[in-house]
Amino acid sequence: MTKNIQLSASLEDYLETIYLIVADKGAARAKDIADRLNVKAGSVTGALQALTKMKLINYAPYELISITPEGQEKALEIIRKHETLSDFFENILGVNSDIAEKGACEMEHAVPDEIIDRIILFSEFIQACPKCGKNWVDRFQSYTQKLHLSSSESCQTCLEDTANRHKKEIAKMTDETEPQTLLDIKPGNKCIVQRVKRGSSASKRLAEMGISRGTVIEVERVAPLGDPIEIKVKGYHLSIRKNEAVNIIVEQQ
Amino acid sequence: MQNKKLTVAIAGNPNSGKTTIFNAFTGAKQNVGNYPGVTVEKKEGTKIYKDYQVNLVDLPGTYSLAANSVEEVVARDYLILEKPDVVINVIDSGNFERNLYLTTQIMELNVPMVLALNMADIAEKQGFTFDIAKISKFFNANVVLTIGSKGSGLNELLDAVIDKANNPGNIDSANLINYGDDIEKELDKLSSVVNKDHTLAQKYGRRWIALKLLEHDEDILSKEHNIEVLEAAHESASKLDKLFGDRPDVVIAEKRYGFISGVHEQAVKHTAQRHHDISDTIDTFLLNRAIGLPIFFLMMYLVFKLVFWAGDPLMGLIESGFGILSTGISNIIPDGHLKSLIVDGIIGGVGGVIVFLPNIVLLFLAISMLEDSGYMARAAFLMDRIMKKIGLHGRSFIPMVIGFGCTVPAIMGTRILEDKKSRFATILILPLMSCGARLPIYSLIIPAFFPVQWRGFVMWLMYVIGIILAVILAAILRRTILKGQSGIFLMELPPYRMPTLRGLSIHVSNRSWLYLKKAGTVILWISIALWAATVYPKPSAESLEGLTAEQVQQAELEYSIVGRIGKTMEPVIKPMGFDYKIGTALLGALAAKEVFVAQMGIVFSVGETDEESDTLRDKLKNNYNPLQGFCIMLFCLISAPCMATLAVCRRETNWKWAIFQFVGLTVIAFGLTTLVFQVGTALNIGT
Numbered sequence: 001m002t003k004n005i006q007l008s009a010s011l012e013d014y015l016e017t018i019y020l021i022v023a024d025k026g027a028a029r030a031k032d033i034a035d036r037l038n039v040k041a042g043s044v045t046g047a048l049q050a051l052t053k054m055k056l057i058n059y060a061p062y063e064l065i066s067i068t069p070e071g072q073e074k075a076l077e078i079i080r081k082h083e084t085l086s087d088f089f090e091n092i093l094g095v096n097s098d099i100a101e102k103g104a105c106e107m108e109h110a111v112p113d114e115i116i117d118r119i120i121l122f123s124e125f126i127q128a129c130p131k132c133g134k135n136w137v138d139r140f141q142s143y144t145q146k147l148h149l150s151s152s153e154s155c156q157t158c159l160e161d162t163a164n165r166h167k168k169e170i171a172k173m174t175d176e177t178e179p180q181t182l183l184d185i186k187p188g189n190k191c192i193v194q195r196v197k198r199g200s201s202a203s204k205r206l207a208e209m210g211i212s213r214g215t216v217i218e219v220e221r222v223a224p225l226g227d228p229i230e231i232k233v234k235g236y237h238l239s240i241r242k243n244e245a246v247n248i249i250v251e252q253q
Numbered sequence: 254m255q256n257k258k259l260t261v262a263i264a265g266n267p268n269s270g271k272t273t274i275f276n277a278f279t280g281a282k283q284n285v286g287n288y289p290g291v292t293v294e295k296k297e298g299t300k301i302y303k304d305y306q307v308n309l310v311d312l313p314g315t316y317s318l319a320a321n322s323v324e325e326v327v328a329r330d331y332l333i334l335e336k337p338d339v340v341i342n343v344i345d346s347g348n349f350e351r352n353l354y355l356t357t358q359i360m361e362l363n364v365p366m367v368l369a370l371n372m373a374d375i376a377e378k379q380g381f382t383f384d385i386a387k388i389s390k391f392f393n394a395n396v397v398l399t400i401g402s403k404g405s406g407l408n409e410l411l412d413a414v415i416d417k418a419n420n421p422g423n424i425d426s427a428n429l430i431n432y433g434d435d436i437e438k439e440l441d442k443l444s445s446v447v448n449k450d451h452t453l454a455q456k457y458g459r460r461w462i463a464l465k466l467l468e469h470d471e472d473i474l475s476k477e478h479n480i481e482v483l484e485a486a487h488e489s490a491s492k493l494d495k496l497f498g499d500r501p502d503v504v505i506a507e508k509r510y511g512f513i514s515g516v517h518e519q520a521v522k523h524t525a526q527r528h529h530d531i532s533d534t535i536d537t538f539l540l541n542r543a544i545g546l547p548i549f550f551l552m553m554y555l556v557f558k559l560v561f562w563a564g565d566p567l568m569g570l571i572e573s574g575f576g577i578l579s580t581g582i583s584n585i586i587p588d589g590h591l592k593s594l595i596v597d598g599i600i601g602g603v604g605g606v607i608v609f610l611p612n613i614v615l616l617f618l619a620i621s622m623l624e625d626s627g628y629m630a631r632a633a634f635l636m637d638r639i640m641k642k643i644g645l646h647g648r649s650f651i652p653m654v655i656g657f658g659c660t661v662p663a664i665m666g667t668r669i670l671e672d673k674k675s676r677f678a679t680i681l682i683l684p685l686m687s688c689g690a691r692l693p694i695y696s697l698i699i700p701a702f703f704p705v706q707w708r709g710f711v712m713w714l715m716y717v718i719g720i721i722l723a724v725i726l727a728a729i730l731r732r733t734i735l736k737g738q739s740g741i742f743l744m745e746l747p748p749y750r751m752p753t754l755r756g757l758s759i760h761v762s763n764r765s766w767l768y769l770k771k772a773g774t775v776i777l778w779i780s781i782a783l784w785a786a787t788v789y790p791k792p793s794a795e796s797l798e799g800l801t802a803e804q805v806q807q808a809e810l811e812y813s814i815v816g817r818i819g820k821t822m823e824p825v826i827k828p829m830g831f832d833y834k835i836g837t838a839l840l841g842a843l844a845a846k847e848v849f850v851a852q853m854g855i856v857f858s859v860g861e862t863d864e865e866s867d868t869l870r871d872k873l874k875n876n877y878n879p880l881q882g883f884c885i886m887l888f889c890l891i892s893a894p895c896m897a898t899l900a901v902c903r904r905e906t907n908w909k910w911a912i913f914q915f916v917g918l919t920v921i922a923f924g925l926t927t928l929v930f931q932v933g934t935a936l937n938i939g940t
Contacts, residue, residue: 198499202741207506208317209743210351221536224545225638228647230536230746236348237536237746239634241641244741 007054009109012078013037014047015056019067019075027064081108081116088119092126094141180252182231182245185219191250192216202244210234217250256306259418260335264328264359265343266352267314268627268747270371272296273401274343274410275311276759285763294665302411310337316351318358319502320472323668329472332362333457338418341410342394343369343401346376346383347748349521350513356392357430357509361461365421366394367413373398373406375748380524387520393422402753432508435496439489440464446485467493468502532627532748539631549635552628556619560612567611568696575604590788598784601854603777607769609693609847614765616658616689621760625752629654630744637742643724644731646670646742649679653723656686657716658764660898663688664905674737677906678730681914684894685723687716689768690846694889697850701870702882702939711883719890722921779844780851786814787837787855810834810856829888829923830881830930839888845895880939884930891922 007015017036021028030048034041045061052059056071067075082104089100126137139158185191193215196203206212210233220230220237228241265271276283279298296311312331313324320326332340342359344352359366370376370383389396395413399406431437443463447454453462453476465473466486474483493501539548579596586592623629629651633640637647648670656663663683670676687695695715699708731737792812797805810816811833818840819833826836834856842849857872873882893915894902903911933939 195499196503202743203500204319204502204506205321205741205743207503207510208319208321208354210354210510212503212507212510221540222542223540223634223638224542225635227638227641228634228742230540230634234348234350236351237748239630239637239647239742239744239746241637241742244743 007074011047011050012109014044015051015067015071015075016078016082018051018057018065019072019079022065022067027066029064033065078108081111081113084116084120084123085111088123092123092137092140094144179249182217182219182229182240182248182250183242185217185250185252187219187221187229190216190218190253192253194249194251197247197249202247206244206248209238211248216253217248256301256304259305259307259339259414260310260337261307261414262310262312262331262335262337262340262364263343264312264332264340264355265314265371266316266345266348266355268745269314269343269345269348269352270401271314271343272311273753273756274341274369274371274399274407275309276755277401277404277407278307278309278411281759281762283759283763300411302408303415305411305415307411307414310335315355317355318362319468320470326472329362332359332364337364339367339414340364341367341369341414343371343399346370346373346381346398347379349376349381350510350517353513353516354506354509357512360392360394361430361464363458363461365417366392367410367417368392368394368396369399369401369406369410370396371399371401374400374403379530382522382524384520384522388516391516391520402750430509430512432505436467436493436501436505436508439467439493443467443482443485443489446482464505466490468505469500530748535749536631536746539628540634545635549632552623552632556616556623559619560615564612564615568608571608571610575600575608578604593788594781594784597788597855598781599777601780601784601851603773603780603851609689609696610765610768612692612696613658613689613768614761616692617761617764618757620655620658621757622752623654624651625750625756625760627747627749630746633744634746641742643728644735645675645679645727646672648742648744649675652679652683653686656683656688658689659768660684660686660688660894661901662764664898664901667905672737674735675731677910678727678735680902680905681730681910681917682723682727684898684914684918685719685726685891687719687890688846690895691715691886691890693847693850695886697853697870698873698882698886701873702877702879715886715890718887722891726921776845776848776851779841779848780855783815783837783841783848783852784855786818787816787852789813815840815856828931829926830884830934831888834876835881835885839892842889843893843896845897846889849889878940880930880933883933883939884926887929888922888926891918891925893919893922 014033014037017033018028021032021036025032030041030044033048034044037044048057048059048065051057051071055068056074057068058066085107086097086100086104089095089103090097093100095103179194180191182191182193193211193213195213196206196211211217215233218232220232222229223239228239229245231238231240231245263271263275275296275298278300282298284297285294294313298309298311300307300309310331312328315322315325315328318325318329318332320329331337340359342356344356356366356368368388370388376383383396383398385396385398388394395417397406397410397413399410401407432440440460440463443466444459447459447462447466457465457473462473463486466482467490469490474486490501493504497504539545541548579600582595582600583592586595623632632654633647633650635647636650640647640649649667652663652666652670655666660683663686664680667676667679667683670679695712699711703711787810790812792808797808800808811820815837816833819836822836823831823833826832826839831839834853837856838849838852841852853873854869857869877885893899899911899915902914
């Protein structure tokens with residue numbers, strides 16, 4: 001329903017201000033609004049009446065002003081637009097924060113929802129997509145200062161850098177989805193227990209035998225038939241089956 | 254002089270040398286029994302020292318006093334309920350930290366404690382030095398360095414025990430471990446609730462109960478509690494769970510180890526750089542990927558070689574000893590019932606069983622050596638993959654090896670399996686391990702029917718058939734009626750140790766004595782009863798007129814009780830190639846397998862007239878063919894286990910499983926033996 005209500009730029013400013021004051025103090029008075037927006041108290045009344053007519057606020061002369069659910073939704077939408085724009089200006093385009101704030105204040109009323117949504121997606125994309133990444137924005141920043149692209153030679157190094165970075169990130173991603181377990185440690189190597197997977201009924205037994213967070217485990221050997229494995233922990237030898245070892249999350253030393 | 258009495262419990266981890274110290278104190282004078290209600294072995298003994306009579310109790314070896322297994326509950330209950338004057342906690346000094354985990358728990362039970370830092374010589378070689386005074390302070394215990402295998406430090410240990418008994422000091426040591434503010438707060442809160450519960454609190458101490466409740470200890474939870482306490486415990490536990498992101502019992506165990514590493518840091522110095530010790534070097538061969546398994550099979554082969562090759566000459570000696578005895582008695586006592594009773598019934602029956610004592614002794618010697626040296630755990634490690642495939646544990650392997658000695662201790666040995674279903678499956682298949690009592694049957698039959706070069710193979714074959722059947726049955730059981738996840742398989746691989754002569758001899762003599770006792774009691778009475786049933790009633794003199802000596806013997810046997818029962822069941826056992834004589838022996842074998850041999854001896858010797866009688870083997874050879882001989886062994890291997898096994902199986906499980914085992918195995922035995930005999934006869938093999 002709120003989507004259909006078209007507000008003028010100044011009414012949007014009023015609604016935004018009322019929302020902020022209500023959030024701050026619980027209720028707003030005409031005088032507070034006039035002070036914040038730096039206008040005369042008289043012109044406030046007209047705007048309040050207009051907003052009341054649109055059922056965005058509850059207002060009667062000489063009473064405290066509160067905001068209706070519809071008004072709240074509308075106000076949040078305006079604030080979101082404002083923040084998205086100022087964010088985009090400051091973090092991606094690299095404009096200083098005062099100018100970004102001012103630009104956002106003016107543009108928030110004019111920019112259609114669709115464009116705002118796209119800007120949000122675009123900002124997310126730049127930060128999330130490994131192909132662009134933070135580095136990409138940084139390079140753009142330096143470009144804005146030098147106003148020219150680097151030479152073709154450094155374009156090559158750039159691409160190599162990017163490729164390397166991608167490789168590392170790929171490794172990190174697979175690492176995060178499947179953490180290293182005791183099973184991944186080759187005989188003769190040591191590792192430190194990060195944690196024992198919860199829910200495995202064995203976790204108590206393991207803890208009693210001295211295997212818990214921080215324990216150093218040395219993998220000694222795998223049995224001739226491939227299972228179980230022999231480990232050394234706290235100076236003694238223990239045999240553990242592979243389907244138990246997989247529950248012990250470790251970091252190779 | 255009146256001795257002052259002291260009750261001292263010996264507690265410790267498995268492989269800590271606990272039993273070695275116990276044996277050193279008590280010697281062979283041990284009283285082996287069971288803890289009431291469970292089949293955990295309870296060993297007691299007495300040591301007179303200075304003016305004290307020290308009654309020692311060897312508690313089961315455990316890693317913890319949580320209620321993970323029956324052993325742990327037994328050890329814990331003994332310490333709490335029996336309140337020994339002092340507990341000796343034996344520690345493997347070379348494995349200090351892990352061993353101290355149990356110590357922290359004993360400490361919390363408020364029992365005066367003496368720590369025996371055992372195997373001090375090995376620890377010293379590894380470069381460890383211990384600050385006795387500091388350790389003593391940490392655990393509020395007297396601390397003594399001992400070398401159990403060499404008997405050193407043992408008098409000092411007793412002095413420390415007596416000192417501790419007289420000056421227990423402040424034994425309210427429960428507060429020695431601080432579990433950290435968060436856990437302590439919940440402990441305090443829970444303790445105050447538990448306070449109302451008088452009986453439990455008096456028995457165990459409030460804080461201890463609170464701790465066990467937080468640890469979700471099944472045994473304590475199942476003890477009488479009001480809802481209020483349980484709810485408070487649940488609330489505290491879930492609060493801690495959220496706080497630490499892990500189960501409270503795990504966190505508490507971690508805290509205990511935290512305390513221990515504090516002790517370790519302050520009281521233990523490690524000077525020498527630890528190099529690979531001998532044990533590690535041995536393992537690089539024995540657990541080697543390529544040669545580990547071949548060595549294992551060679552080892553098993555050598556065990557059998559030892560048992561049978563070394564045993565046979567000794568058996569011959571005993572056999573001829575009984576022969577001389579028989580002849581001697583025959584010469585003294587005039588012909589008649591009494592002579593028949595003694596020579597045929599008692600010497601024929603009991604003697605036939607005692608003959609196999611050398612084999613039994615050697616088998617238990619081999620098993621004890623494997624166990625005491627630490628190789629048994631390696632065997633379990635090597636075999637686990639296979640055991641897992643059939644749904645059992647590598648550890649099931651140990652009772653199965655013991656099963657070659659006797660099924661009864663083997664079933665008791667399944668206690669080391671924590672998972673109930675795989676334990677039951679192991680119990681059910683254990684009778685298929687050819688036990689020491691099958692051995693006399695094999696030893697009787699095989700030389701009678703098979704040429705020398707085949708004897709070893711046939712013997713091996715019998716054992717292998719049992720093993721293969723056990724594997725198949727276990728796999729079936731674990732996939733049908735005993736389906737379920739196996740529990741965790743965590744097994745310590747203790748350092749290799751030279752078995753001590755004392756340990757071996759005590760173990761072997763205990764077991765052999767049990768075998769002899771059985772021969773002297775159960776089997777003696779069964780032999781007499783079977784003899785009587787074989788001899789009486791006698792047919793009238795006129796019905797025997799005009800018959801040859803052999804025909805007389807035949808007629809007399811058929812007329813007797815055994816003969817009549819045997820005749821009645823003959824149609825049933827005929828498909829397996831058995832006649833009524835074998836049938837009677839099989840009946841006897843229900844009581845104890847070795848009675849089969851005794852009864853065959855009685856059946857074939859009764860009514861003998863000529864002095865120079867053939868040996869039993871010759872008689873068998875004249876009466877049956879090799880196929881029948883093989884079928885006898887096969888049926889004896891698979892069919893219903895002996896009464897002692899039935900009884901212990903019932904005690905470890907319940908009547909349902911015991912009867913299931915009894916009937917199931919007999920049915921399988923009947924089916925398989927019939928199959929073998931019929932196919933063998935049709936193809937003319939061994940007939």
